[in-house]
Amino acid sequence: MNLIRSLWIALIVSMFCAIATPEASAFCGFYVAKADAQLYNQASQVAIARSGSQTVLTMANDYQGEVRDFAMVVPVPVVLQPDQVQVAEPSIMARLDAFSAPRLVEYFDPDPCAPPDFEIWDRSSAAAPLAEAPVQKSSSRALGVTVESQFSVGEYEIVVLSARESHGLATWLRQNGYRMPAGADRLLQPYIRQNLKFFVAKVNLEEYESSGFQALRPLQIQYESPRFMLPIRLGMLNATAAQDLIVYILSPEGQAEVTNYRTVKIPSDAELPLFVQDEFSGFYKAMFGKAYEREGRNVAFLEYAWDMAGCDPCSAEPLTPAELRQAGVFWLPNPNRAPDWSRPTSVFLTRLHIRYSRDRFPEDLSFQQTGNRSFFQGRYVLRHPFTETTETARCPAGRQYQRELPRRFEQQAQTLAQLTGWQLSDIRRRLPSIQITPISLWQRLWTAVWGLG
Amino acid sequence: MLIADARFSQIFCLLLFLGLGIFTRDWSLQPVNIGVTILTCLTVQTGWMLACRREVSALVSSLPSALITSLGLSLLLRAESWLPMALAGSIAISSKFLFRVNHKHLFNPSNFGIVIALTLTSAWVSPGQWGEESSYALLFLGLGGLVTKLAGRWDTTGLFLGSYAGLEAARNLWLGWSWDVWLHRLSSGSLLVFAFFMITDPRSIPDSRTGRMIWALGIAGLTFWLRNFCFISTAAFWAxxxxxxxxxxxxxxWPAARFTWQPPIKADAKSDAKPDAKSESEANVTLQYSQHSPGIL
Structure with a gap:
């Protein structure tokens, strides 16, 4: 990890996050999410469960530096008390990721010579779905900094600060062992003047070592505020390249969208050559990059939008009610209590993928929930041809099917080239070769007269 | 004379942006919804005109306004099905006939339809779906219209945008943001459509220039407050x-002469060419006034 990366990667969430850290590293926000998201060099993951103005924000990171160097500063709209902060199950982000990740599905062509069966396509699509997830305290008053609350949660030590001016806050952080990157003072000011508080977390090494966890667990905070935004400016302070942010928004209403940038659906439902199965991550990364450039590098991509009650096809088992509660969904009825009909019972998941850089994303992200309950998923199709050559050649429909395969492969190659920018000639070289059964003269004549091959 | 009707330039601009959205942007624009909205607005307009026993010529003259209302709704409002759009269209047109003061609409019809749909249905407005490039195109065309005076009360647009931009600039300066944040906040397609095509509706905004100035300042101020202190993304519509x-x-x-969409026949050439430039002292000059011509959006 380079210095920049370990220095501050801030980001955040409810309002954003800044980072500071002891020694030379600090980490704020998320960067490299998890295995599935290793697809991206710098990816943060945030889950926001929101109903009305109640918000539960889960910040996960895959911090890979020295744990003692970890620290993050997250601007929050209210002073958080101990009962508003907890550590979440480490697996919850991985579950959300696996469930909503763009997926590759496979279909197998039926025997073209088999008797007509009107249900055959339904059967084939239901039979073979295979999903693959791509997927110092005395000076505080003089500095204008107030320690609003201070407590420990799990392996984290939390301090919630309010400040009157940015220089005082930066000085306080430095005096308390956090190394602030150049330019941080200036960037903290807008948040201070918006009356935001600063949620500062670092690791209690003793607690961490005794916890037995191999990685830092996600931090989860809850608060009530009309603000529905995700500050990203602090996280860009030291970034030299675009960063990836994946936001899971859980809502009782419908799709969520970004209100101050365009929200665009990622290209989906494309039929691709079979070799993509072995390099789906590479395909998706290339396709995302192409779409990102095509849209002007300043949009949010919608990768998934679905009611959590189901999925089709499922890339992972839907989250259980208990898992949803771990992800912050607070409005689901408690099974141990009498039914409360005033509470919403549905959960709609929206997965947004935002690749942001300082020049194209000057403003923090604002979101809204909408009543749009239409489903969407990033879904890519592999269609395996029926390869039993001798069987295929035994009937006219089979021979016709055989002759159409090269055209289908070419179409798939062109689709792949268009989506990824890969060289068409390279793709063609990797297409399967089909042995076409020779057709006799009388068969050609028959075809010309009756239209059958 | 019909070609001189400023509403046709409005229709042209709105169709242009609707086309832009359909063909170049992922806006979730559904042709069925657009069709239903247009049909609803035209039908409801016809129904109300017949119910009010207006002449056929008056009915025909009012249809462009209903079309503009429907195009505005199609551009700004999103819904999963056609029902909320039909409701918004019906309410928008009906508001012109139900809420009148001194033969003038109390509410801008499109704005009324949008707010009611947002309140009662699952419809929503997507302020971010234009993108900066589209916003710049819109700004360019809008300013073009401003310069060429193709439509009604463009002074209102100028003051609204100017004062809102000024308030946002002051906030930006106070917070210490870089100026690209300010530019980005102003490049909202919804805000510009609102400014160029909704707040310019001469049939629902004050007649006198002084009144319009106060009006525009008030809306800009309330929009600024609702957006930055109440965090409402649809602030302008609520304002x-x-x-x-x-x-x-x-x-x-501040009384003044009422605006008319179609150039006055008996008025002098000066007032014909510059209906907006009339001074307060000309408030009692009688221009041809068509009670049937509704508001813009």
Missing amino acids: LFLLAPLGSLIDRL
Whole structure:
């Protein structure tokens, strides 16, 4: 990890996050999410469960530096008390990721010579779905900094600060062992003047070592505020390249969208050559990059939008009610209590993928929930041809099917080239070769007269 | 004379942006919804005109306004099905006939339809779906219209945008943001459509220039407050909705000649060419006034 990366990667969430850290590293926000998201060099993951103005924000990171160097500063709209902060199950982000990740599905062509069966396509699509997830305290008053609350949660030590001016806050952080990157003072000011508080977390090494966890667990905070935004400016302070942010928004209403940038659906439902199965991550990364450039590098991509009650096809088992509660969904009825009909019972998941850089994303992200309950998923199709050559050649429909395969492969190659920018000639070289059964003269004549091959 | 009707340039611009959205942007624009909205607005307009026993010529003359209302709704409002769009269209047109003060609309019809749909249905407005490039194109065309005076009360647009931009600039300066943040906040397609095509509706905004200045400043101020202190992404629509009833009060305090879409036949050439430039002292000059011509959006 380079210095920049370990220095501050801030980001955040409810309002954003800044980072500071002891020694030379600090980490704020998320960067490299998890295995599935290793697809991206710098990816943060945030889950926001929101109903009305109640918000539960889960910040996960895959911090890979020295744990003692970890620290993050997250601007929050209210002073958080101990009962508003907890550590979440480490697996919850991985579950959300696996469930909503763009997926590759496979279909197998039926025997073209088999008797007509009107249900055959339904059967084939239901039979073979295979999903693959791509997927110092005395000076505080003089500095204008107030320690609003201070407590420990799990392996984290939390301090919630309010400040009157940015220089005082930066000085306080430095005096308390956090190394602030150049330019941080200036960037903290807008948040201070918006009356935001600063949620500062670092690791209690003793607690961490005794916890037995191999990685830092996600931090989860809850608060009530009309603000529905995700500050990203602090996280860009030291970034030299675009960063990836994946936001899971859980809502009782419908799709969520970004209100101050365009929200665009990622290209989906494309039929691709079979070799993509072995390099789906590479395909998706290339396709995302192409779409990102095509849209002007300043949009949010919608990768998934679905009611959590189901999925089709499922890339992972839907989250259980208990898992949803771990992800912050607070409005689901408690099974141990009498039914409360005033509470919403549905959960709609929206997965947004935002690749942001300082020049194209000057403003923090604002979101809204909408009543749009239409489903969407990033879904890519592999269609395996029926390869039993001798069987295929035994009937006219089979021979016709055989002759159409090269055209289908070419179409798939062109689709792949268009989506990824890969060289068409390279793709063609990797297409399967089909042995076409020779057709006799009388068969050609028959075809010309009756239209059958 | 029909070609001189400013509403046709409005229709042209709105169709242009609707086309832009359909063909170049992922806006979730559904042709069925657009069709239903247009049909609903035209039908409801016809129904109300017949119910009010207006002449056929008056009915025909009013249809472009209903079309503009429907195009505005199609551009700004999103819904999963056609029902909320039909409801918004019906309510928008009906508001022109139900809420009138001194033969003038109390609410901007499109704005009224949008706010009611947002409140009662699952419809939503997507302020971010234009993108900066589209916003710049819109700004360019809008300013073009401003310069060429193709439509009604463009001074209102100028003051609204100017004062809102000024308030946002002051906030930006106070917070210490870089100026690209300010530019980005202003490049909202919804805000510009609102400014160029909704707040310019001469049939629902004050008649006098002084009144319009106060009106525009009020809406800009309320929009600024709702967006930055109440965090409402559809702030402008709510601001216009909340301040609309004050329009009749402003007209009473600062009376002026009523605007007409079609060039006056008997008025002098000067007033024909520059209906907006009339001074307060000309408030009692009688221009041809078609009671049937509704508002813009």
